[in-house]
Every structure is written in structure tokens, then in C-alpha cells.
Amino acid sequence: MSDTDISPQYTLPQTMRAIVLPEPNEKICLADVEYAVPECADNELLIKVEYVGLNPVDGLFAKSGFCKWQYPHILGLDAVGVVVKAGKGVFPGVGTRVMWHASIGDQGALSEYTKVANYAVSVVPAELAGDMAATLPCAGMAALISLDKINITEGDTVLIDGGAGAVGQFAIQFAKQRGADVFTTAAKRNHKLVKQLGADVVFAYQDKDLCEKIRRELGPQGFDAVIDTVGGASTIRNIELMRFCGRIACLNPLPHFEQELMYRRAPNIGVVSLGGAWLANSLCAQQRLSFMGNLLIEGALSGDIKTPEITAVDFNAQAVSAALHKQLDGGFTGKQVVKIST
Template sequence: MSNTELSDRYDIPQTMRAIVLPQPDEQICLHDVEVDVPDCVNNELLVKVEYVGLNPADAHFAKTGFCNWQYPHILGLDAVGVVVKANKGVFPNVGERVMWHANIGEQGVLSEYTKVPNFAVSVVPNELSPAQAATLPCAGMAALISLDKIAIAEGDTVLIEGGSGAVGQFAIQYAKQRGADVFATASKRNHKLVKKLGADTVFDYNDKKLCDKIRRELGPQGFDAVIDTMGGASTLRNIELMRFCGRIACLNPLPHFDQNLMYRRAPNISVVSIGGAWLANSLCAQQRLSFMGNLLLEGALSGDIKTPAITAVDFTAESVSAALNNQIAGGFTGKHIVQISS
């Protein structure tokens, strides 16, 4: 069957619904709009979006803006949908369900249709729920990159900050698969969840004696590695808790480092940036997103990796704005998933 015949299965409109950010603002005031369906060229796929996963990064940039954005800007980075148009010979084929983490420098995925380069997507198995697949890209990829950056190996001791967050949940499971001894922080109400995911020891991040309790549990040697999902003062504290020449992967902007701390710990500091794969215009890095997507899908399908609990969000500007504000306020566990179409 030719590509043209496959495309004829889908009635593609000229315009579509989308949720846009008119300008960055602290309240995250989004608008429902009607815009043109994007045109695709070369190896781009036109995808009918089914589900969008929301991330704290979406909320952060909705408040502060992003240097590459033009406004109004369609938000959203994580998507699952069905390919409805592709040039002849381009894989995946029309009719395939795909998952991806979108280019942060271009328009996002909170729309009925969007376009994406074919080499950056992963094909979603029919046996896996598309809503479940939408929980995977940003958080799962951040966890995998973090573990690679700190070179986790069997027997390592690793601290995972924010163990009940989506990144933390994936990181705990993959760190245990690699044979690490996993320590995590979480609010007391989430300790049971974090231990169920595989954490050996969990600490309350609100505990004023957190550092003392970690040292009593761990001993004087310090952590081999840390995944720092918080940033700021937490980064400095985590470096203090590491062994000399320990490794830390940072998912948020770095603080100002005290030189005395740097001399005493000589940390190996890595920065985690999924969006950098797009901003650096690195084809290899963009293809790696697809490879990581495949790994995440395999883990979710086999049951080796448990995905975060889903909180459904309506495809309206008001509902998405409320969900993003909820995420940035802290304390949310799981993933907000917007159903765009079924």
C-alpha cells in the first residue's frame, strides 16, 4: 500500500485546537486558540496527538520564558500520537503510534496535530497504553542520562534527591537494576512508594537533621554519586555528603560554588540537559532520544519498570494552567497527562 493510500485514511483539517502561552508570566495564564495544522517537509512526520505529559520544566519556562521561543508559544514537550502523514519511504509509517520528547526550541505539542523528525521518535507497542507511554519521555530520559553521567555501577552508593518525583522514580529503579545501593529523599507520606520502587533507605527531606542522619546511616565515606533534582542549596549539601572525587548529576541550574568546598570534595559535576540535544543541533544526540525511548518502552511493557501514577488533565487552557501551577508548587507525585484525542 502506498504512502498516499495510507494518508487517505485520515481526514487532516487545515486548522486545529492548541493551548498557547501568550507571554511568560508568574500565574501561567494560558489561552485556548485555533491555529493552522503544521506543514511537514523531508523526514518530518505529521502526528495526531493523543496524549501529552506535563513536566515541571513546562511550568518553569511558562513562568520565565525561553530565549528561543516566539509568542504566542504552544507549550508541551512529551507526546504520544499516531502518524497521519509522512513522505514516501520515511519510517515510522502512517498509522504507527509514536512517542517522543520534542524540540524545546520550537512550538510544543499541546495541540491536536504536531510535527516531529522521524529519527527522534520511538514506536509504541500496541500492548502498552498510550497514556502510560506519555509518562516516560522527559522524566525517564533524564533519569537514564543522569545514571550514565555518574557512571553508576554495581556496589556504588547513590543518593537520589526527590525520590517520589517522576525522575526520581525512574532513577531509583534503573539504579537498582545496575546493582547500586540506593538512598533517596522524599516527604514522609511518600516513603512507602519510594521503598516499593527499590530504594534501600529513605530520608525525609524536611528533616532538619537530615545530614546527620545520612552520615549515621552511610558512615564516613560519603556517597559515590548523587542525582540532584533540586538544585540550589541542595546541590551544595549533596556535594558535602559525597566522597572525595564523587560524581553528581545536576538537573537544575548550578549554584555559586564555595571554593573551599570544591577543594575539599573535588566533585565531578555533570549537567543533564535533554533539550540540549535539539539546541546543539546534534543529530546523534537526537537519535539517542529515540534509543532511550525504546528502552523506556521496553521496561514499561515488560513490567520491569513501574511508571508514575497518572493524574488526568482536560485539554483546556484553564486545566493545564492549574496542573502546571500544581507541579511547580511542589508536593505533587506522579504525572499529569493531558488527553488531546482518543
């Protein structure tokens, strides 16, 4: 008797279509290839992929590469699909639609089939559209981890730098739910959007008098906390805008800090790394991805959380390359989602 369940709805092929990065390159030149359908270990699910959500990190690493990758490498970290093969008794079972944030060190999800550990996925109910679910993992989970890092409580003042980006949009909503007074930066064309999401005060991020205007609005005390989605010089500026011993969650590599600034502000710096759950081989952290996914799905279903506007992307190398360039060019406020199959 077989110790594996296979969906009767599918005849599993030997090969599949995939989009790969032949090697890191500035132009993000990708290739359409045929790969063998992956083999799964005991606790892994074979998924027929339906949608893949694109993120800025996909574009950044397509250009620079990642230390754990072997090439050609399949891109794509956020995905939704249906379980078509699973070990006997493994949950979730065959036929279940699931959502997950994939391991950054392994092959990604831009393929017709992929595998993922069963304990890292979240079940997607039929009431939630698959493409909408694909917008949730990376941005939503990063927002939740950021808020935990800065320990937001009712009445705190928090600056969310880059509020119109996908992480910023989720962070604004979750911060308001926790009772914070939310300040954010965004391009002027996006001020209405972030206000609708709950931001109390919005500043134009390109304003040369930004710091002066923030201090005028906030007063001399500084922010209790900051979610820094931008990085670089913005991180240094944001620490200057914090109160003494304030908290900051950083989603990008840290810049060089002058010693005087560190002594004067004594910031509590938290680094946000979804990929760390996999790279540290932490089963607890990987399971937490599933728990956060459940929370995001619940919020999207109830309407408590508004998801970013979706732009559909075709499943071919040229279209995905153009989409990744669009992610990195700046000014993009929604989520690009590749439709693999339905």
C-alpha cells in the same frame, strides 16, 4: 505521483485546536486558539496527538519564558500520537503510534496536530496504553542520562535527591537494576512508595538533622554518586555528602560554589539537558532520545519499570494552567497527562 503518504483514516483539516502561552507570566495564563495544521519537511512526521505528559519544566518556562521561543508559544514536550502524514519510504510510516520528547526550541505538542523528526520518535506497541507511554520521555530519559553521567556500577552508593518525583522514581529503579545501594529523600507520606520502587534507605527531606542522619547511616566515606533533581542549596549540601572526587548529575541550574568546597570535594559535576539534543543540533543526540524511548517502552511493557501514577487533565487552557501550578507547588508524585484525542 505524490511523494507523501497520508492516512486514509483521516481527512486532514486546515486548522487545529492548540493551547498557547501568549507571553511569559507568573500566573501561567494560557489561551485556547485555532492554528494552521503544520507543514512538514522531508524527514518530519505529521502526528495526530493523543496524549501530552506535563513536566515541571513546562511550568517553569511558562513563567519565565525561554530564549528560543516566539510568542504565542505552544507548550508541551512529551507526547504520544499517531503518524497521519509522512514522506514516501520514511519510517515510521502512516498509522504508527509513536512517543517522543520534543525540541524545547520549537513549538510544543499541546495541539491536535504537530510535527517531529522521524529519527527522534519511538514506536509504541498496541499493548502499551498511550497515556502510560506519555509519562515516560522527559522523566525516564533524564533518569537514564543522569545514571550514565555518574557512571553507576554494582556496589556503588548513590543518593537520589527527590526520590518521589517522576525522575526520582525512574532513577531509583534503574539504579537498583545496575546493582547500586540506593539512598533517597522524600516526604514521609511517600516513603512507602520509594521503598516499593527499590530504595534501600529513605530520609525525610525536611528533616533538620538530615545530613547527620545520612552520615550515621552511610558512614564517614560519603556517597559515590548523587542524582540531584532539586537544585539550589540542595546541590551544595549533596556535594558535601559525597566522597572526594564523587560524581553528581544535576538537573537544574548550578548554584554558586565556594572555592573551598570545590577544592575539598573535587566533585565530578555532570549537567543533564534533554533540550540540549535539539539546541546543539546534534543528530546523534536526537537519535539517542529515540533509543532511550525504546528502552523505556520495553521496561514498561515487561513490568521491569513501574510508571508514575497518572492524573488525567482536560485539553483546555484553564485545566492545563491549573495542572502546571500543581507541578510547581511541590509534593506532587505522579504524572499529569493531557488527553488531546483518541
